[in-house]
Amino acid sequence: MESVIxxxxxxxxxxxxxxxxxxxATALIYFSTPMLTEDIDVFVEIKKKGPLxxxxxxxxxxxxxxxxxxxxEYVFIDGFPVQFLVPYDELSKEAFEAxxxxxxxxxxxxxxxxxxxxxxxxxxxxxxxxERLRLLMEEGNFDDALLSKILASHNLLGRWDILRKExx
Amino acid sequence: MTTDSHKFDxxxxxxxxxxxxxxxxxxxxxxxxxxxxxxxxxxxxxxxYAAGKLRVKPWPIKG
Numbered sequence: 001m002e003s004v005i006x007x008x009x010x011x012x013x014x015x016x017x018x019x020x021x022x023x024x025a026t027a028l029i030y031f032s033t034p035m036l037t038e039d040i041d042v043f044v045e046i047k048k049k050g051p052l053x054x055x056x057x058x059x060x061x062x063x064x065x066x067x068x069x070x071x072x073e074y075v076f077i078d079g080f081p082v083q084f085l086v087p088y089d090e091l092s093k094e095a096f097e098a099x100x101x102x103x104x105x106x107x108x109x110x111x112x113x114x115x116x117x118x119x120x121x122x123x124x125x126x127x128x129x130x131e132r133l134r135l136l137m138e139e140g141n142f143d144d145a146l147l148s149k150i151l152a153s154h155n156l157l158g159r160w161d162i163l164r165k166e167x168x
Numbered sequence: 169m170t171t172d173s174h175k176f177d178x179x180x181x182x183x184x185x186x187x188x189x190x191x192x193x194x195x196x197x198x199x200x201x202x203x204x205x206x207x208x209x210x211x212x213x214x215x216x217y218a219a220g221k222l223r224v225k226p227w228p229i230k231g
């Protein structure tokens with residue numbers, strides 16, 4: 001994944017994006033047990049030129065300069081399927097603001113914090129997320145008070161109360 | 169404990185040994201770096217891909 005991080009840093013250096021952070025299962029694995037995922041979710045900050053989100057300049061740069069291929073929702077950077085996303089709602093915007101720096105093979109990269117990753121999974125409530133949440137509950141490495149605070153500010157505490165009883 | 173490693177003197181002994189195993193697993197997991205855990209992910213992807221459960225090819229092992 002070093003080449004992906006280097007390429008993402010290059011996107012920042014060349015002004016293609018303003019910043020980025022890794023979310024999804026790839027970030028979750030930092031805090032937890034390896035779990036199956038097929039892509040790397042990369043949240044990007046871009047200069048908005050209008051009301052619509054346009055990521056085409058990122059794709060163009062990668063295709064032209066990095067020989068990347070696009071398949072479905074993924075852009076392949078040196079063989080790694082990357083899905084570019086922009087923070088899409090208040091929770092994901094807040095999660096993006098609260099990312100933490102970590103190290104990958106000596107490279108610094110920002111990832112979503114464990115509590116925000118959990119809050120997003122609770123919000124989206126997919127079956128695979130429930131299984132991941134069950135595992136995280138078992139591991140017990142998260143800050144329960146912080147998670148509750150995040151969930152309360154996004155009206156998700158009630159959902160979590162029900163969910164945590166179901167997955168226990 | 170008896171000489172047979174699969175048998176235990178008491179239920180309490182069994183529970184204690186299970187607890188020790190869980191703790192050993194957790195200690196080992198916490199010692200792994202992110203890069204090491206992502207290498208395990210690639211192995212999971214290889215198995216899932218071989219079983220037709222992954223839409224895209226596994227990640228490169230290094231890179």
